[in-house]
Amino acid sequence: MVLNQLQSQVRSSGAYQQLSDRLRYMRQDISDLVPKIPGLPYAYISPFFILFGIFLLFPTVYTFYLSFFDYVGVSSDIMLQITAGPLQLTIPEIAKLNWVGLSHYERLIFRDSLFHTSLFNTSFIFFVQVPLMVILGLATAIVLDSKFIRAKGLFRTLIALPVATGLVAYSTIFLLLFNDQVGLVNYVLTQIGLSPVEWLGSAWGARMTLVIAVTWRWLGYNMIILLAGLQTVPQQLYEAAEIDGASRWQQFRHVTLPQIRPVLLFVVVSSTIGTFQIFSEPYVITGGGPSNATITIVQYIYNQAFLQLNLGYASAVSVILVVIVSIMSIIQINIGGEE
Amino acid sequence: MATIDITNLRKEFGDDGEQIVAVDDVNLEIEDGEFLVFVGPSGCGKTTTLRCVAGLEDVTDGSIEFDGNDVTDQRARDRDVAMVFQNYALYPHMTVRKNIGFPLRLSTKQSTEAINERVEEVAEMLGIEELLGDQPKELSGGQQQRVALGRAIIRDPEVFLMDEPLSNLDAKLRSTMRTELQELQSELGVTTCYVTHDQTEAMAMGDRIAVLNEGELQQVGTASDVYRSPTNEFVAGFIGSPSINTFTAEVEGATLHGPGGFEYTFDDPSVLEGHDRIRVGIRPEDMRLDADGGMPGLVTVVEEMGNENFLYATMGEIDLTARVESKMHPDEGMSVDFGFDEEDIYLFDIDTQQSVKTKTSETDVDYRQFVAND
């Protein structure tokens, strides 16, 4: 109490007021300085934005542009030159192009059966793999989250290990694992009395191989995200439901699912986007075969663009891919965000 | 409606070599329709005991019976209990109507109309019928509390359990809800176990109060019992606000010698037999300013409360609190003497903390003599 009195005495003294005023002015002076250093924040962000603009932004726009042209070759012509006194801005041409309008799109949508095949393949893999992986991932996360499980960290680490494998690296493993003649999988199948499957030799076998491979690779990744979502559900909600008489399944339906809805949606959407874009796996494991049974959209883009140098056409395929994926995401978000 | 028998209840936590005993050998019989309050400081085991009765915790040892049926091994959802949580635990994505109706939707095969009827009945009882279409996040704390109550009532359970339901409400709302809860419980007649850390709440609400400390049941009794006849020093200190003044005194014959010059001679020294030193307890409300009181004090702070004054004083190294009439206002720094009646003094054994002497029980008063004649 004596201390309080002392404090209030000091605070009301003239000397203290003056000192605190001066300190305040000093601080204002200094923070006023910051915007006065001309363009300081711009200096910080410009390296990023320069690279961003040249290598991310420009190519994106250019792809759309390219899709309306036939590619003829690389050019060293100048597209645009602006002279303003001593300054000169030159924008070089990148490619020699022939205008074709919408004919690429027309051909893709109506006449290109290989593209249609790739669309079918990719869609099939998507329809099987994403639900499989999401359900399995959710089940694993839920079980792992149970109170009575010990060594949670260990389980989580082991199941997430595939996250650390490169796409090409793990594809090589699956290439050999599912080899029709000497692969481990067929061996195990025969050992338990089933007949070996033509994994890489048949159309459906190859597709299933890709489904299994992609699921293997991303299960742990998505499980981690789902697990984090599960852990945000307040324990008391489960207890209230338990007291109200809810069985395990009812608790899942009425407490868990509504609470993890956003996380679940995120997993579904990002898996969809990812699966639609797979390239390394079909390239390495199946080579797009047998007989184009597993050629995916991105593989088709690659083949068209860099093996056959139809860059304009390939650009059109890229645009269509983006449109498809966007539409799917929008649909999913609308359905999933409802209620 | 059921009786609850808690026998030898023991609950331990922890399995990496370090065992924490949260509830240690609690025995309690709760009568049908009784409102029993568990009270005690943080960590005393009251919530754990409640959760064992609920079935949310497995018991380490002992048993719990409802109406003679052993429910100890039953999961919470198989017991006929309803619980109101401190944080209400309302389902955030359901409307109030769905929240309240949820238990019925789960267990019974009633039609939606029947359930809705029941929901409306309960909502009316609690005064929240206009909120039925709202989401929990749109409601105030008090409203959410009522929804949680509604959800508990609608099942007409054998047992109500409440875990500090009023702690998150502001003071004014708390006292309103307190009365409402009591009325509700009276009307419904359901056996209720209520947990709180606030001893005032406990005293006001409970038919009986169970005082716990460090996992052990200290005493069970009516408010009057625990106030007037605490079984040990802990209960005496916990019940009553402001807390009882306690200190150690030397016994010399019939006289107690305490710190700061405290000296009191007993009219009936038989209670002092067998003790050389003894713990003394005197409640602030039993103290008055009295030159011959034998309790000298140096006044440090005087708080005027309007209807009464709190005097804070030191007696030697002991801090004293006294509640006196509002016209008694000694200056700070004055030396005064306090006095009390011998019947109001508490004595506790210095080794066991058990009560040696407490206040006498209330004599039965025929209150009809105070009722006005027609």
Added chain:
Amino acid sequence: MRSEERNEALWKFGSYIFLLTIVVLVMIPLYWMIVASTIPQSEFFTWPPRVIPGTEWFSNFQALQENINFVRSMGNSIIISVSYTVLSLILCSMAGFAFAKYEFRFKEPLFYFILATLVLPIQLLIIPLFLLIVQLGWTNSYLAVILPWAANPLGIFLMRQNMKAIPDSLLESARMDGATEFQLYYKIALPTMLPSLAALSIILFLNQWQAFLYPLVVLQDPQMYTIPLALADLVGAQRVYFDQIMVATSLAVTPIFVVFLTMQQYFIKGILSGSVKQ
């Protein structure tokens, strides 16, 4: 209630079995890689295939090296991944710092713009990027692989989010002590952000380490191949030398495993921070 207890026990048992099954299924391909990389080619075509690891790792490795210069591609990968990570960290942290702690015009729209580009798929970029690289004459160079991706939208987003948590008062008192603005970034912001930097660097490093499509496009010279390219080359052209393929895979995968096992929490942090709530 004996049957209640029994049901509980059954449920717990079943849960463990389920988890163990998942773990086993996940581990099998990795275990098999170890086996396959340590046995000679001749034992690959036996039936039943071997399930115990052998001792031929080094001889397989020697054969691999004679076949293609795998060590060289490992070197390429390391140089590229490390440079990329460092460069991107610098760019993203600087820009993130500016967005978090400074006020300037267009701050908001610029940032949301970057957020929007998070959803851009790589396929929309590679064709013109390829043309650009050809035009610049950067094909078959480290530059081609490192530079274009250094401005990573995810990186700047994470950096800004995390840097917002630095108390302004910390920076102001440093200013009053006479620190230059750059020192604020260098000596205060960066050290405080170490865990986030670690998580981000893992994301960046991994992305670059196993990047396939884009390097495939711009690196045609086998001398410049990164590990995935070398691996794919082995598989494509010489589908037959399984032992070499597996040895190469084991080399590709093991360093990352070590990083994963030692820096798990940063890995996990990285994964979770990528799952942005939008």
